[in-house]
Amino acid sequence: MRVGLFVTCLVDLMRPSIGFAAIKLLEAAGCEVVVPETQTCCGQPGFNSGDRRTAQDLALKFFDEFDGCDYVVAPSGSCAGMIRVHYPDLFKDQIDVLARLTNLTNRTYELTDFLVTVLKLQAVPGQFTGSITYHDACAGLRELGIKQQPRELLGKVSGLSLCEMNESAKCCGFGGTFSIKLGEISTRMAENKCVNIDVSGADAVVAGDLGCLLNIEGRLRRRGDKKTRVFHVAEVLAGLID
Amino acid sequence: MHFKANASIKLKDSTLQQAMLKAKGKFVDGRAAAVQELGNFEEIREAGKSIRNRALENLDVWLLRFEQEAMARGAVVHWAQTGEEVNRIVLDIARQYGVKKVVKSKSMVSEECALNPALENAGIQVVETDLGEYILQLAHEPPSHIIAPAVHKTREEVADLFVAAHHTERKTDPTALAHEAREVLRPHFLDADMGISGANFLIAETGSTVVVSNEGNGRMVTTLPRVHVAITGVEKVVPTLEDFSTLLRLLTRSATGQPISNYVSLTTGTRSADDPEAPEHFHIILVDSGRTKLLGTELQSALRCIRCGACMNHCPVYQNVGGHAYGWVYPGPIGSVLTPVYIGLENALDLPQAATLCNECGVVCPVKIPLPDLMRVLREKQFEGGMRPWTERLSMKAWRWTALHPRAYALLSKLGAKFLQILGGREKMLHKLPGLDGWTDGRDMPAPAGETFRAAYARYKREASE
Amino acid sequence: MNSRESILARIRANLGKPSGEPNQQEIMAVLEYLNSHPSGPRPHGEWTDLTERFKARAKALGSTVDEVVSMAEVPNAIHRYLEANALPKSGICWPEFAELTWQDAGITLAVRSVENKDMIGITGTFCAIAETGTLMLLSGAATPAATSLLPETHIAILDATRICKGMEDAWNLLREEKGKVPRSVNFISGPSRTADIEQTIVIGAHGPFRVHVIVVS
Numbered sequence: 001m002r003v004g005l006f007v008t009c010l011v012d013l014m015r016p017s018i019g020f021a022a023i024k025l026l027e028a029a030g031c032e033v034v035v036p037e038t039q040t041c042c043g044q045p046g047f048n049s050g051d052r053r054t055a056q057d058l059a060l061k062f063f064d065e066f067d068g069c070d071y072v073v074a075p076s077g078s079c080a081g082m083i084r085v086h087y088p089d090l091f092k093d094q095i096d097v098l099a100r101l102t103n104l105t106n107r108t109y110e111l112t113d114f115l116v117t118v119l120k121l122q123a124v125p126g127q128f129t130g131s132i133t134y135h136d137a138c139a140g141l142r143e144l145g146i147k148q149q150p151r152e153l154l155g156k157v158s159g160l161s162l163c164e165m166n167e168s169a170k171c172c173g174f175g176g177t178f179s180i181k182l183g184e185i186s187t188r189m190a191e192n193k194c195v196n197i198d199v200s201g202a203d204a205v206v207a208g209d210l211g212c213l214l215n216i217e218g219r220l221r222r223r224g225d226k227k228t229r230v231f232h233v234a235e236v237l238a239g240l241i242d
Numbered sequence: 243m244h245f246k247a248n249a250s251i252k253l254k255d256s257t258l259q260q261a262m263l264k265a266k267g268k269f270v271d272g273r274a275a276a277v278q279e280l281g282n283f284e285e286i287r288e289a290g291k292s293i294r295n296r297a298l299e300n301l302d303v304w305l306l307r308f309e310q311e312a313m314a315r316g317a318v319v320h321w322a323q324t325g326e327e328v329n330r331i332v333l334d335i336a337r338q339y340g341v342k343k344v345v346k347s348k349s350m351v352s353e354e355c356a357l358n359p360a361l362e363n364a365g366i367q368v369v370e371t372d373l374g375e376y377i378l379q380l381a382h383e384p385p386s387h388i389i390a391p392a393v394h395k396t397r398e399e400v401a402d403l404f405v406a407a408h409h410t411e412r413k414t415d416p417t418a419l420a421h422e423a424r425e426v427l428r429p430h431f432l433d434a435d436m437g438i439s440g441a442n443f444l445i446a447e448t449g450s451t452v453v454v455s456n457e458g459n460g461r462m463v464t465t466l467p468r469v470h471v472a473i474t475g476v477e478k479v480v481p482t483l484e485d486f487s488t489l490l491r492l493l494t495r496s497a498t499g500q501p502i503s504n505y506v507s508l509t510t511g512t513r514s515a516d517d518p519e520a521p522e523h524f525h526i527i528l529v530d531s532g533r534t535k536l537l538g539t540e541l542q543s544a545l546r547c548i549r550c551g552a553c554m555n556h557c558p559v560y561q562n563v564g565g566h567a568y569g570w571v572y573p574g575p576i577g578s579v580l581t582p583v584y585i586g587l588e589n590a591l592d593l594p595q596a597a598t599l600c601n602e603c604g605v606v607c608p609v610k611i612p613l614p615d616l617m618r619v620l621r622e623k624q625f626e627g628g629m630r631p632w633t634e635r636l637s638m639k640a641w642r643w644t645a646l647h648p649r650a651y652a653l654l655s656k657l658g659a660k661f662l663q664i665l666g667g668r669e670k671m672l673h674k675l676p677g678l679d680g681w682t683d684g685r686d687m688p689a690p691a692g693e694t695f696r697a698a699y700a701r702y703k704r705e706a707s708e
Numbered sequence: 709m710n711s712r713e714s715i716l717a718r719i720r721a722n723l724g725k726p727s728g729e730p731n732q733q734e735i736m737a738v739l740e741y742l743n744s745h746p747s748g749p750r751p752h753g754e755w756t757d758l759t760e761r762f763k764a765r766a767k768a769l770g771s772t773v774d775e776v777v778s779m780a781e782v783p784n785a786i787h788r789y790l791e792a793n794a795l796p797k798s799g800i801c802w803p804e805f806a807e808l809t810w811q812d813a814g815i816t817l818a819v820r821s822v823e824n825k826d827m828i829g830i831t832g833t834f835c836a837i838a839e840t841g842t843l844m845l846l847s848g849a850a851t852p853a854a855t856s857l858l859p860e861t862h863i864a865i866l867d868a869t870r871i872c873k874g875m876e877d878a879w880n881l882l883r884e885e886k887g888k889v890p891r892s893v894n895f896i897s898g899p900s901r902t903a904d905i906e907q908t909i910v911i912g913a914h915g916p917f918r919v920h921v922i923v924v925s
Contacts, residue, residue: 016695038648050625138600175598183680218685268907281752289748321712374904416905458900458915487875488748502840506895520891537722
């Protein structure tokens with residue numbers, strides 16, 4: 001099974017270990033992982049800022065890069081949602097492009113969804129001593145229905161206990177460029193999330209989207225919390241936690 | 243209208259924050275429980291969407307049918323293109339019947355028109371009778387929510403307003419306050435000449451206007467005065483009594499978590515031998531005020547809205563800044579879509595941006611309005627019309643170019659990752675980033691690892707093949 | 709063009725329909741739909757006993773419910789209720805109940821339009837809805853709407869055979885029996901309430917503080 005890894009621009013720039021964790025998990029499950037070198041961004045920043053044309057151009061670029069794969073996997077519900085849900089919408093008036101594109105976007109998955117739904121993974125290599133709380137990132141949850149998949153996988157990590165925070169499905173305030181354009185509101189939303197994390201008493205907060213994690217970690221540290229650790233779900237599952 | 247600046251003030255308003263925190267849980271939990279209890283909410287939601295679409299796709303024919311039925315029962319139907327026209331019509335009716343005092347039940351459309359000041363300027367006394375609206379009339383404030391207008395007020399604030407207006411002993415218990423308002427408002431119902439109501443729905447089959455309420459003021463206003471005027475948007479028409487029943491199941495559960503509101507009243511026609519105590523005159527004003535502009539556009543689905551308020555109740559932005567920050571009549575996600583259309587995109591530039599697109603609104607909307615998609619449509623109009631700040635336009639251009647040129651992208655991200663890693667120091671945390679104050683004013687930015695995935699992966703591949 | 713014509717013309721233009729009046733086809737489609745007035749999906753849950761469902765839901769929404777086996781028992785049942793709640797034993801009622809033995813039961817009722825001083829308003833019920841525990845009242849010369857609105861206590865007498873499953877069934881009953889809607893159709897589900905101050909529920913906003921239903925089975 002040939003699986004194309006869509007690394008995502010944030011992981012590429014900020015936290016490569018997430019990409020390696022995804023590869024480790026996929027390869028451990030017997031997948032052949034390919035990483036197209038020319039990939040950049042799914043186009044979501046443009047799409048959400050009103051630049052539809054650039055989003056279309058990047059969708060076509062994605063198609064050229066990944067078309068040979070059996071599946072495409074991204075360690076991000078946000079990017080996978082962009083591809084699966086919004087790419088088809090970008091070409092709804094171009095029937096021929098749409099048909100080719102949806103053939104690929106329908107085979108595109110968020111990482112934990114892929115591991116559970118397609119690979120039906122039974123065991124994960126990760127180990128973790130302590131408790132974690134899981135933040136449901138918006139696009140993964142509300143566009144792709146990712147809720148149980150990461151929890152199911154985290155349940156297989158030896159030593160890990162899961163404690164749910166209040167309002168785990170409430171937006172952390174990241175919202176891409178929203179976090180900069182409306183920084184004050186974004187910060188308040190991040191603060192609310194941090195309070196819920198704090199109250200949960202978990203040793204670490206885990207999510208499936210790096211955008212949320214940067215936002216949450218940035219706020220945790222600013223409010224003086226140096227101890228709550230912040231991980232991408234792939235890092236915990238793969239056992240790549242420093 | 244500056245959402246961002248307004249929001250900044252509201253975030254620092256501790257009284258507002260206290261009020262919003264209390265409201266949030268009640269609305270959200272109430273709706274969730276009511277939806278759960280119903281069992282087939284999703285099925286009914288799909289049906290509700292179809293009903294609204296059916297009405298909108300043939301809007302003119304349904305409105306004509308409504309008009310015909312309403313007139314056959316003695317109502318007078320007016321059509322108004324603007325808020326000023328609504329006010330003119332109401333004033334004409336008031337003059338015609340020698341109206342001195344008006345009691346009003348909740349009408350957001352009348353807020354669009356600024357009807358109250360227009361009536362008061364003509365020497366007519368206006369009394370808002372919905373408790374929330376009454377509180378705001380005393381406070382000289384507009385509503386901050388479409389179904390819970392005074393949600394931003396604490397009991398302490400209400401207590402102060404009542405002392406000043408009623409000259410009674412100060413009390414802060416909501417029950418005592420509500421009962422005091424009952425005593426004060428009852429005489430107004432009895433001696434008002436005109437009742438003004440909104441309408442949650444117009445039923446084409448019967449020519450009826452529908453008012454859904456809990457307090458009973460809607461019933462008073464439509465029953466007791468000799469003149470009744472109902473003001474509502476042209477999009478509110480639904481075909482049949484059955485269609486209305488389906489939408490009602492969605493409306494009250496989505497709004498307050500109730501299986502049904504205490505009073506659901508259909509009003510049809512005027513006083514007759516069959517009903518000698520009914521109002522003598524019934525005027526219905528069908529208001530456009532920008533609504534028909536949405537028809538046939540990508541934004542048409544916004545007209546499905548049944549004004550339940552669930553989108554704002556669940557919106558993390560609304561929950562933190564309240565309704566006044568949005569600057570006009572309709573707050574929250576639906577306001578971020580409607581306001582730019584009704585008052586002009588150039589007058590509401592921040593609103594389509596006032597969301598993380600988290601889609602909580604879209605998920606709870608009882609008629610499945612894809613609110614984030616509609617906000618994106620407005621963002622596209624802003625982008626295409628060059629209506630965003632030049633800095634944003636420039637950075638979007640730069641982003642486009644690099645994202646489409648992988649080699650340049652690889653080089654820039656390599657340099658950027660290294661540079662930011664160094665800047666992050668031993669702590670691996672960035673405290674200040676030029677141009678990104680919006681982020682770093684309230685948050686740190688975790689520093690990158692220093693080597694991009696792309697570079698690290700190439701190295702890993704090289705090493706593996708050696 | 710006046711505003712009516714402008715609005716209608718704009719609707720047609722924006723919907724991509726030819727200008728002018730709606731054509732025969734559009735009108736027929738509307739008439740066809742009105743004639744069939746299809747019912748939407750109803751909530752799941754098969755309530756075999758409509759009376760029990762009605763009672764349970766009415767109570768859940770803050771009404772109180774009593775049950776008697778004949779109309780003759782109604783005055784005594786109402787007396788019991790008024791007594792138990794320390795309420796005045798005088799008020800007004802709809803004409804259809806004028807002949808009941810109120811005096812024997814110790815209740816003084818006037819048959820007239822409501823006045824603000826009236827503390828008790830006794831009405832009948834066109835029908836009731838089991839799904840939500842709702843009363844449906846139609847206004848009319850002999851069934852004035854304000855009787856259920858101004859007094860602090862509203863007592864509704866309900867024939868158990870008139871409990872329908874859902875609102876759709878009530879509409880069909882209305883179409884069959886009356887042919888048209890009256891000036892006011894009032895669906896009443898419990899006492900008047902507000903939550904406008906800090907989302908705290910307060911009973912007795914503008915309408916009755918109490919709704920008491922006597923089911924005659």
